[in-house]
Amino acid sequence: MKAVCLLSGGMDSATLAYLARDQGYHIYCLHFNYGQRTERKEQASAKKIAGLLGARELIEIDLSYLTRFGGSSLTDHNLSVDRYQEDREGIPNTYVPFRNANLLSIATSYAEARGADAIFIGVQSQDYSGYPDCRPQFIDTFQRLVDVGTRDETCIRINAPFLSMTKKDILIIGVHLKVPYEHTWSCYQNEEKACGVCGACHFRKAAFESLGLCDPVPYEED
């Protein structure tokens, strides 16, 4: 069995790849660079994780055209990254329009070319911040698109095992699978240490704290 795993280099995607391997899949990783602030940090993390888990392949994909379209603080460096706010309404400015459809389309092309049985994507709908392309209906609809848009004999299952999990749930799985979190990077800022205040840091720190664990990644305020 072969699985394509979307490996950003963050805590969720590293846990995801270890989970897929634990389910018996040979792992084919895709890593995306799309002009995000933390591109180099994420890339290094993805390479390290792919090596440690024994992935058969890691393909890096340049999605820098998303930068040219603009409209997101993740890729437009003139916008500042929204801090996490519990009571904020609407979609935060880190939203990259329709990004997950781009990622999953590429993953499906790759999976069909390699004869893979599954795609693993680490999206969450619960903690995360109302991005429309992280909703369960989005994943369900994408599965239908794969079913109608590939060869009749192709059968690729989209797995989003973290969809209704919290960061804490994911961390419990990852600790059990011995995911090397010291090599992952989650923060949206591109500083030496994690900023501790962006949405990604907020949820990651809370997850480690809720389990009484120490996050091995250094934070600004430490």
Add this chain to the structure above:
Amino acid sequence: MKAVCLLSGGMDSATLAYLARDQGYHIYCLHFNYGQRTERKEQASAKKIAGLLGARELIEIDLSYLTRFGGSSLTDHNLSVDRYQEDREGIPNTYVPFRNANLLSIATSYAEARGADAIFIGVQSQDYSGYPDCRPQFIDTFQRLVDVGTRDETCIRINAPFLSMTKKDILIIGVHLKVPYEHTWSCYQNEEKACGVCGACHFRKAAFESLGLCDPVPYEED
């Protein structure tokens, strides 16, 4: 009104862009290079057509990762392009896995970033050769994906006006709209003149002949 048009530089996509303009849209073109044999010819055609029709923008996107996945004679230059055969069963080897999902996902990101109302894609299900990502169900499902995967206030309509048309129907529209077909390129081969025997040439030639018109593009056997 703004429309994103997928402009390959071929006969169909040129007609498509002129049709969208005729419907009152301001035109934003996307052109894709994915390591296809005829990349440079198509690129030149797309630029020429975009200029002639007064497009507001033409963005070229590098999809060369599709080459790295392999599996299609359009992008794997070790495979030869299938000649057109009326009685061939199955999908021809020019099929690039899930290509149209990649193209439409990028178009949707672009459309949402620009506040566009519509995307125009020139796929045909009738003449064309059983590519699974050219079927009407594929376009319908993609529309649902756009509806669930973009902001709630975003409303982007996927238009595939040629879906159930023949090449002849398309040509009738294009002649009426005065599309400059001398600047388009359809052939799958990368020769000085069009080969005349690949699937793309077969249908194009037949369309011009059926209307008693002379195709302004030169062919090998001429």
